[in-house]
Amino acid sequence: MSPSAAGSSVRVPFADFGSAYAARRKEIDAAVARVIASGSFILGPEVEAFEGAFSRFLGVDHVIGCGNGTDAIALMLLAAGAGPDDEVVVPANACVPVAAGVRLSGARLRLADVDAGTLTLDPEAVDRAAGPRTRFVLAVHLYGGVADLDGLQAVAERRGLTLLEDCAQSHGAAWKGCRTGSFGAAAAFSFYPTKNLGAFGDGGAVATRDPEIARRLRSLRQYGWSRRDFAETEGRNSRLDELQAAILGAKLPALEEDNARRRAVAAFYDEALADLPLTLLSTRPGSVSAAHLYPVRSGRRDAVRETLEGAGVETGIHYPTPLHLQPAYAFLGHRRGDFPVSEQAAETVLSLPLHPRLTGPQVEAVVSGIRGFFGAA
Numbered sequence: 001m002s003p004s005a006a007g008s009s010v011r012v013p014f015a016d017f018g019s020a021y022a023a024r025r026k027e028i029d030a031a032v033a034r035v036i037a038s039g040s041f042i043l044g045p046e047v048e049a050f051e052g053a054f055s056r057f058l059g060v061d062h063v064i065g066c067g068n069g070t071d072a073i074a075l076m077l078l079a080a081g082a083g084p085d086d087e088v089v090v091p092a093n094a095c096v097p098v099a100a101g102v103r104l105s106g107a108r109l110r111l112a113d114v115d116a117g118t119l120t121l122d123p124e125a126v127d128r129a130a131g132p133r134t135r136f137v138l139a140v141h142l143y144g145g146v147a148d149l150d151g152l153q154a155v156a157e158r159r160g161l162t163l164l165e166d167c168a169q170s171h172g173a174a175w176k177g178c179r180t181g182s183f184g185a186a187a188a189f190s191f192y193p194t195k196n197l198g199a200f201g202d203g204g205a206v207a208t209r210d211p212e213i214a215r216r217l218r219s220l221r222q223y224g225w226s227r228r229d230f231a232e233t234e235g236r237n238s239r240l241d242e243l244q245a246a247i248l249g250a251k252l253p254a255l256e257e258d259n260a261r262r263r264a265v266a267a268f269y270d271e272a273l274a275d276l277p278l279t280l281l282s283t284r285p286g287s288v289s290a291a292h293l294y295p296v297r298s299g300r301r302d303a304v305r306e307t308l309e310g311a312g313v314e315t316g317i318h319y320p321t322p323l324h325l326q327p328a329y330a331f332l333g334h335r336r337g338d339f340p341v342s343e344q345a346a347e348t349v350l351s352l353p354l355h356p357r358l359t360g361p362q363v364e365a366v367v368s369g370i371r372g373f374f375g376a377a
């Protein structure tokens with residue numbers, strides 16, 4: 001069987017919004033109609049209801065909706081007290097919004113490398129990167145996998161740093177029985193449409209146990225108001241709107257089941273690709289992944305990608321350029337070679353299609369496309 005023949009009859013899109021909508025259509029349509037009929041579009045009952053439902057889902061006391069995940073990172077840092085002299089350690093292997101969110105808060109970036117198994121922050125690298133101005137560590141649960149929370153918490157304690165989480169790719173992931181988003185002093189979420197819990201537009205939130213951080217966030221997201229038309233502090237406008245909140249509330253009950261389907265697809269890939277010359281992502285023992293993305297690593301990444309494309313299988317690259325090699329952050333003064341694990345990841349990662357409504361034939365088309373490439377059909 002040739003690689004193209006293997007998948008030629010089945011198209012495998014990277015994401016599938018149509019079937020995701022179809023699966024919850026009644027609930028979503030009702031939610032949208034309810035908001036339009038209410039005439040209340042900003043910070044009303046839908047946002048409050050979703051904040052409550054999501055906080056119960058996470059097992060934290062407070063969830064504060066905001067405009068998007070990048071703002072969630074910035075607002076979380078500001079509410080946690082980050083100032084312009086404070087450094088925040090983030091992984092070099094991450095998407096641009098991680099760095100953008102930190103910079104939007106006014107704080108300084110400090111990059112550290114990731115571990116080769118999970119491609120999330122390596123606590124030893126954080127320890128080496130931390131200096132006298134470092135005050136925060138941002139654990140990014142990339143690809144849906146849980147970062148080394150025990151290791152990062154230990155470094156944070158030893159060095160007097162505050163641990164924060166970026167859960168934009170880990171809605172529903174868990175570590176030792178608790179959800180990601182409940183470990184740090186606060187956690188940022190994105191509801192960008194492609195995330196495991198996605199809105200039909202932009203959306204974000206911060207989760208926290210700390211009532212003072214929650215209070216500051218509610219003020220910062222709305223002009224710095226402490227009450228209507230009275231600014232206690234300089235704020236901005238970054239609100240989750242009622243339509244998106246209602247849609248998210250309609251989709252939240254399906255998140256666990258969707259994540260379980262994602263994990264089943266990932267487990268199938270794990271087994272079907274185990275004997276190939278590919279590096280698969282490791283899952284931290286004791287963790288439950290949200291299986292947001294399924295990156296494999298290959299020195300022949302671009303050729304694998306082309307072959308899959310020819311077989312009708314869409315893939316992605318998460319992420320092609322590590323943060324220290326992004327022109328926008330050249331001022332940090334890093335060079336190629338500074339974060340070798342992140343650089344190697346950027347050169348070799350390829351994300352296979354992974355979403356809850358992939359069909360059996362689609363998943364098999366992905367596998368046979370790759371096996372065909374390596375002559376292992």
Ligand SMILES: *Cc1c(COP(=O)(O)O)cnc(C)c1O
Nearest residue numbers: 068069070097098168169190192
């Ligand atoms: C998507 C994402 C963000 C940013 O979210 P937006 O809502 O697009 O601003 C931040 N961090 C990570 C890890 C993400 O995947």
